[in-house]
Amino acid sequence: MMKTTAVRLYGVKDLRLESFELPKIKSTEILAKVISDSICMSTYKAVNQGSSHKRVPSNVDTHPTIIGHEFCLELLEVGEKWQGIYNIGDKYAIQPALNYKGSLDAPGYSYQFIGGNATYVIIPEEVMIQNCLLPFEGEGYFSGSLAEPFSCVAGAFHENFRSNFETHIHDMDIKKDGAMILLAAAGPMGLAAIEYAVNRDITPKLLIVTDIDQNRLDRASKMISPEFAEKKGVKLIYVNTINFSDPVNQIKALNHNQGFDDVFIFAPVKMLAEQGNQLLAQKGCLNFFAGPTDPNFSASFNYYKLHYEGHRITGTSGGNTNDMLEVLDMFSKNILRPEIMISHVGGLDSVIDTTLNLPQVPGAKKLVYTHISMPMTAISDFKELGKNDTIFYELSEICDRHNGLWSVEAENYLLKHGKKIEV
Structure with a gap:
């Protein structure tokens, strides 16, 4: 079994950062490591509505769900049913709008063991059945997270x-x-x-x-x-x-x-x-x-x-799988620049406060690295914070080289040198 750390929803405005054991995967499931997630206003709405939200189950108080639906991950273990189709170590994005048998259930809203704000997750078979586990061949991980909003x-x-x-x-x-x-x-x-x-x-x-x-x-x-x-x-x-x-x-x-x-x-x-x-x-x-x-x-x-x-x-309320494949292809060909959406970057321990106060947090998209511990921080503040912090100094220098934008170079630096989240 694998231990994960995740932000879980228990009810209206009741979010908790917790570590717990994931069950052993079934032959129809896949174990994955989440790298990045971006916070969506739709999550804010779900958190403020709790079980009255159409995608949040009525028993969320006893069976909490993992929030976050704009995430990119790599596969760690593939159940027998999917071996030869999905490959360990490859990078994938999730299309959360499954529409499986007409259900509104979606990763990031409805499931106990899959959501973007977690270190490790179990991907249920309906994601693969609906062709909603999508390979991403572009550089970095944050683009995979931003494919869903795009x-x-x-x-x-x-x-x-x-x-x-x-x-x-x-x-x-x-x-x-x-x-x-x-x-x-x-x-x-x-x-x-x-x-x-x-x-x-x-x-x-x-x-x-x-x-x-x-x-x-x-x-x-x-x-x-x-x-x-x-x-x-x-x-x-x-x-x-x-x-x-x-x-x-x-x-x-x-x-x-x-x-x-x-x-x-x-x-x-x-x-x-x-x-x-x-x-x-x-x-x-x-x-x-x-x-x-x-x-x-x-x-x-x-x-x-x-x-x-x-x-x-x-x-419209979301895109479909073809829409997501379209933008992933445009990302990989550098036709679209997902980095223009990102104004803030933080770690898993910044998710609760940021989500609960999302309308009051200025700027654009808030990007989360789930294995990192870091306050949600505006890219424009990196330079000032860098006067007393080596990590922010280096991130500021990197962002300056990319016209003030987040980048694969910045992502790689943070993943290598950033403080790791405690399990």
């Missing part, structure tokens, strides 16, 4: 559609060379959406990104500059709408007073959803990407324009 973006783009009157078949995906706007989108998922939008084959001609936090907009503009987007054939405009007296018309003014073919909502705010509806062009599609915690959340939609102008609305 796949959510890819899935959302593929979900957008227009109705073809001649064939009555939906033309799927965003409109090529169209006008696109991402509302409240300077956060981590918005960054992924901007990066994906400007680096794939189907790109908009105009991409507007709004937010009301200038610091987030400034970081986004630094990570994915309008100059960089222009080289890809995309006119990228960042807009702070906090002082807009007439947001819909002031935003339309940036598009020659026209509406937008694709509108994405990144925050579950009623006013924002209704503004998004008003920003649609003829045959435009509104994608409600944000996940509300209120099951009664609603907003008005203009059904006159739905009928006469062909407006369409959709919403």
Whole structure:
């Protein structure tokens, strides 16, 4: 048997960092070592809802689950059923949206022995049956963790559609060379959406990104500059709408007073959803990407324009396996830069505090190395902390060599020299 250390959920806001024995794996299971996980707002929602969350079991108080669903791992022991298919020592990412026999159960929400915030886990057979254990051939581990959030973006783009009157078949995906706007989108998922939008084959001609936090907009503009987007054939405009007296018309003014073919909502705010509806062009599609915690959340939609102008609305909650394979391939070919999402790095012992306070922690994605003990720390703070700490000094030097971004070099240094978590 193998001992693991993990962050487990027992109920509403009840998270505990504990060490315990994993059972011996069955012939249908796989034992794996988790290397990295990134913390998702969906986990924050699950922790705040406890067993009332659709993916969290009702008996979580007596059968606690391991949290974290954006993780990358290497295999240690492969059960007989999967030998010759999955290889010991290889690197894999997990697609948590299993949809096994229609169940909503998912790693990081529903299982006692698998989740991203653990040192070692047992992968149940349904993960392999659903082809949700995905090989990753790119460098490092953090990219494998960020494949899941990027796949959510890819899935959302593929979900957008227009109705073809001649064939009555939906033309799927965003409109090529169209006008696109991402509302409240300077956060981590918005960054992924901007990066994906400007680096794939189907790109908009105009991409507007709004937010009301200038610091987030400034970081986004630094990570994915309008100059960089222009080289890809995309006119990228960042807009702070906090002082807009007439947001819909002031935003339309940036598009020659026209509406937008694709509108994405990144925050579950009623006013924002209704503004998004008003920003649609003829045959435009509104994608409600944000996940509300209120099951009664609603907003008005203009059904006159739905009928006469062909407006369409959709919403997505995660990507599928093909979406994840797509972004893993783009990562391995250096087409997408997952490192732009990362603003903080920490160890397994930083997970509880970070998760419980996630909306108040500034910046973008929070990356966790599960075998490391380290406070959740902003990359921008490495230099100051490095005055009194060798680890942070070296990490600061490495990040400076990579334009202030996390990197495989930084990951390798931390995994080698960082303080190990106590079991």
